[in-house]
Amino acid sequence: MVQLAISLLGSFNVSLNGNSLSTFATDKVRALLAYLAVESGRSHRRAALAGLFWPDRPEAMARNDLRQALFQLRKALGDRQDDRGFLTLAADDVQVNPASEHWLDVAEFNEHIDACRAHHPDDLSLCEACLARLERAVEVYQGEFLEGFSLPNCPSFDLWQVWTQEACHIRALEALTHLSNYYESRQRYEQVLEYSRRKIEMEPWRESAYRRMMRALAMIGQTGQALQQYEACREILRREFGIAPSQETFHLFEQIQNGRFDALNERESSAVFPWQPVAQPQEGSSIPPDQGEAPASHISSAEDPVASMIDEEAHLVEALDPAIPLSLRESNSRALLDLLSRVSFPKVSDVYQPFMDSLCTLALEIQRLHAGQILSAGRLHRLRKTLWEVISAFQASDHNLLVILGLQFITEIFTSTI
Secondary structure (H helix, E strand, O other): OOOEEEEOEOOOEEEEOOEEOOOOOOHHHHHHHHHHHHOOOOOEEHHHHHHHHOOOOOHHHHHHHHHHHHHHHHHHHOOOOOOOOOEEEOOOEEEEOOOOOEEEHHHHHHHHHHHHHHHOOOOOOOOHHHHHHHHHHHHHOOOOEOOOOOOOOOHHHHHHHHHHHHHHHHHHHHHHHHHHHHHHHOOOHHHHHHHHHHHHHHOOOOHHHHHHHHHHHHHOOOHHHHHHHHHHHHHHHHHHHOOOOOHHHHHHHHHHHOOOOOOOOOOOOOOOOOOOOOOOOOOOOOOOOOOOOOOOOOOOOOOOHHHHHHHHHHHHHHHHOOOOOHHHHHOOHHHHHHHHHHOOOOOOOOOOHHHHHHHHHHHHHHHHHHHOOOOOHHHHHHHHHHHHHHHHHHHHOOOOHHHHHHHHHHHHHHHHOO
16 A cells, blocks of 8 residues: 655645654755656766755755755654655655555556557557556646645756756646547547646647647537637737747638538547657756757657657747848857857946846756757747846836846847747
């Protein structure tokens, strides 16, 4: 029987013997548990953990803070100091004990996805076993990884959290896509509607999910609701991005409205999980490892779920950023970002220099995350919107023009990498 259950997909929740635990002393203790549980496949140097969670403290003080946090964590879990305890502590290392009785939702989620990837590397259809695995995976996925959780003044932990969150997010979208494909091909439209709604909850701008819902509703005779889905799609794209739905979505709307709808399915993929997982950043690294150029693939964007997401998001990019100079679009954005991260702004007051340096680092990390297909274009747009809000605040306060221009330059550069 599993004694300790750790749920991180959605809000943070830990239970022991069926009873929810709320006795964690601080958020850092919670974050320490989350990190050690997810990264349980290896041991962790105490020095690295101290630097991860207390980056601004001298090493001796940070290691002492880590000792206190580990003590508070074991106390909260009622952990025992034997070969079946949750944590294995050594003088220089810390690790989750693989022999301990515990369950982690992230681990189960990834196990199901990985099993399907291995069993169907490039196959068209799901077997019954993998269908059950994917259904269980999306059942376990109750929300974004550590949703609503943040740890101030811990940038490396923040990056790890975003990296893990985006990896799980994309995997969940892929699973929902394959389940929708499976059930639509078998004309089981209630399940199609269920999984399409899940995709829209995760990414409200996802046009392909709206189209699938429109088709499913039309096929079961609910034409009015199908047309309402188009209006919902149009409204979210107008409100969030100031654009109209794609021609493909509008054409489907016209077909349903005019009663000329055909039952052709829009298969978003014909290969189950053809993409290999991307390596996570290592401890002590503020920027994920460089992924290099992606290898050429024989899988077209119409067949691959990740590529189809990128194609769909290209519609948003083209509509949002027509004014980006062609020279910037064609430039080597990685080289520009590397240069920008090193350049100084001699006319900018030293008060603003750390702020500029932080933005340069942010731009580099965003570019790296997107190059590894871990940060979706939709989320990049939200980050871009946030940057423009910062620019507006600077303009309203009549701050240094060079700072404003620098912000705009950084924004345009990482927007052009999408």
